[in-house]
Amino acid sequence: MVHYKLTYFDARGLAETARQLFVLADVEFEDNRLTIEEFQKLKPTLPSGQVPILHVDGFEISQSAAIWRYLARKFGYSGKTPEEEATADSIIDHFKDFLVSFKHYGAGLFFGKSQEELNRVRKEIVEPACKFYFSVLKKYLEKNTSGYLVGSDLTYADIAVAENLTSLKNTNFFNPDEEKTLAAFHQKVNETPKLKEYLEKRKYSIL
Incomplete structure (x- = not known):
């Protein structure tokens, strides 16, 4: 084994x-x-x-x-076709691009930065990055009728993005009441039986 x-x-x-x-x-x-x-x-x-x-x-x-x-x-969980695999990989690249901005806030929490510094990073760096990141994700979801980001089944891109949305929700960057499309996606992934x-x-x- x-x-x-x-x-x-x-x-x-x-x-x-x-x-x-x-x-x-x-x-x-x-x-x-x-x-x-x-x-x-x-x-x-x-x-x-x-x-x-x-x-x-x-x-x-x-x-x-x-x-x-x-x-x-x-x-x-990589996608059913080479095209789905490539799409999932590209979504992960979008996520990693966003993470460059978000890590300033996450590292600040982890290493105990002042609230003043966290607030500055929130307003100047992370909130604008979230706005763009969310717009990219919604384009994928609106194009795909399954409720997933890629194809008709769960992929690792769905898992990574849903997990990231949980962190953004915990840190008040993602409000499900304001982002209905992303909220429905987040719920769908998290209600996958084994994951739930x-x-x-x-x-x-x-x-």
Whole structure:
């Protein structure tokens, strides 16, 4: 049996999409959650000094999106056709572009920045980025009649974006009452039976 070990902080963050792919596939994995102190000791040994890292029987994969794509293709959540795969990949690229802006706020929360600085980042950086990001996502959803971002079935792009919307909701950047299309999508993904059961039991973290 293949042994999977996923290493990240004790938070959802960039590891949660991988965790949910394991849940959907009913595949066991070692969920290795680091403290800040443990991460600092491990950091010099990591390919880019970052987590998450996925070990597959000793084979090491770094970078979150690469991990998600690997698992999605292995477990059947990458899209049904090459065109669907390419669309899912492009949506993830949109998400990663947005994350460049959002990480200023997320890192500020994680490392205890002042409320004044958080408010500045919120207004000047993240809120404008959210507006554009949401407009991109809604174009995909309005074009696709299934309620998913790609094709007729759940893909890793849906999982990653829905998980990100949860973080944006927790930090008051996403208001379901104001974004009906995104709210319906978020609910649809989170009510996927295996995910719903997992989400109801998982440990809370704001990000």
